[in-house]
Amino acid sequence: MANLVIKDRQAGDVTILDLSGKITIGEGSVQLREAVRRLLDDGKKKVLLNLGDVSYVDSSGIGELVSSYTTTNHNGGQLKLLNQTKKIHDLLTITKLLTVFESYDDEATAVSSFK
Amino acid sequence: MTETIELSIDSKIEFVDLVASVTKSVTSKLGFDEDDASWIELAVHEAVINAIMHGNKSAADKQVDVRFVTEQDAVTVYVRDYGEGFDPAQLPDPTNADNLLNPSGRGIFYMRTFMDEVEHSIHPEGGSLVRMRKVKRLS
Numbered sequence: 001m002a003n004l005v006i007k008d009r010q011a012g013d014v015t016i017l018d019l020s021g022k023i024t025i026g027e028g029s030v031q032l033r034e035a036v037r038r039l040l041d042d043g044k045k046k047v048l049l050n051l052g053d054v055s056y057v058d059s060s061g062i063g064e065l066v067s068s069y070t071t072t073n074h075n076g077g078q079l080k081l082l083n084q085t086k087k088i089h090d091l092l093t094i095t096k097l098l099t100v101f102e103s104y105d106d107e108a109t110a111v112s113s114f115k
Numbered sequence: 116m117t118e119t120i121e122l123s124i125d126s127k128i129e130f131v132d133l134v135a136s137v138t139k140s141v142t143s144k145l146g147f148d149e150d151d152a153s154w155i156e157l158a159v160h161e162a163v164i165n166a167i168m169h170g171n172k173s174a175a176d177k178q179v180d181v182r183f184v185t186e187q188d189a190v191t192v193y194v195r196d197y198g199e200g201f202d203p204a205q206l207p208d209p210t211n212a213d214n215l216l217n218p219s220g221r222g223i224f225y226m227r228t229f230m231d232e233v234e235h236s237i238h239p240e241g242g243s244l245v246r247m248r249k250v251k252r253l254s
């Protein structure tokens with residue numbers, strides 16, 4: 001079974017990626033990178049990562065969140081976070097990345113925040 | 116009284132989960148709380164990944180040695196690779212504004228954050244040795 005399962009759905013012009021499992025070095029990080037790349041290639045530039053069911057993230061996974069954010073920005077898009085777990089919140093806080101990511105606990109609020 | 120658990124793995128990412136299983140068993144046996152247990156697991160994971168990727172450079176003929184030394188209220192973890200060694204003082208600070216958007220460079224920072232002690236040294240017989248220690252919090 002894959003370490004990370006990614007399902008995508010639309011809320012208007014916002015694409016929500018529901019992530020479930022581990023974002024760690026190797027498979028999980030690569031899957032996330034490819035999923036975001038595919039969206040951008042399809043012209044879907046409003047991306048909301050739902051992290052509520054992510055059970056484990058390592059430094060590589062945090063790095064992949066950063067890469068996804070910068071890649072989306074460089075392509076004229078926006079990437080935001082939804083439902084950070086406490087662990088992810090702690091990891092982002094420690095490395096001062098909370099100041100980088102726009103993050104929400106409520107999906108409707110997150111979706112309506114995209115311009 | 117101390118107890119020791121040792122394992123050696125080939126330099127393959129898929130073996131890191133085996134180390135995680137042992138780490139979980141050790142922290143559970145010592146009675147670390149859930150938070151500390153998960154942070155110790157992450158610190159060991161990061162050390163082993165560094166040993167595989169940056170120390171051994173994923174060389175098939177080089178192993179990573181992991182040793183857990185447990186006391187009643189603490190665990191010390193040693194992770195050794197067989198690479199050329201490195202100077203952790205040269206690592207950029209990932210929280211510096213210029214480095215915030217770097218995709219890598221946070222592993223050792225997390226290890227230092229979550230463990231009570233982290234020391235990097237050159238093993239007398241070659242390779243890098245990381246020593247990390249965590250003491251159980253008083254409940």
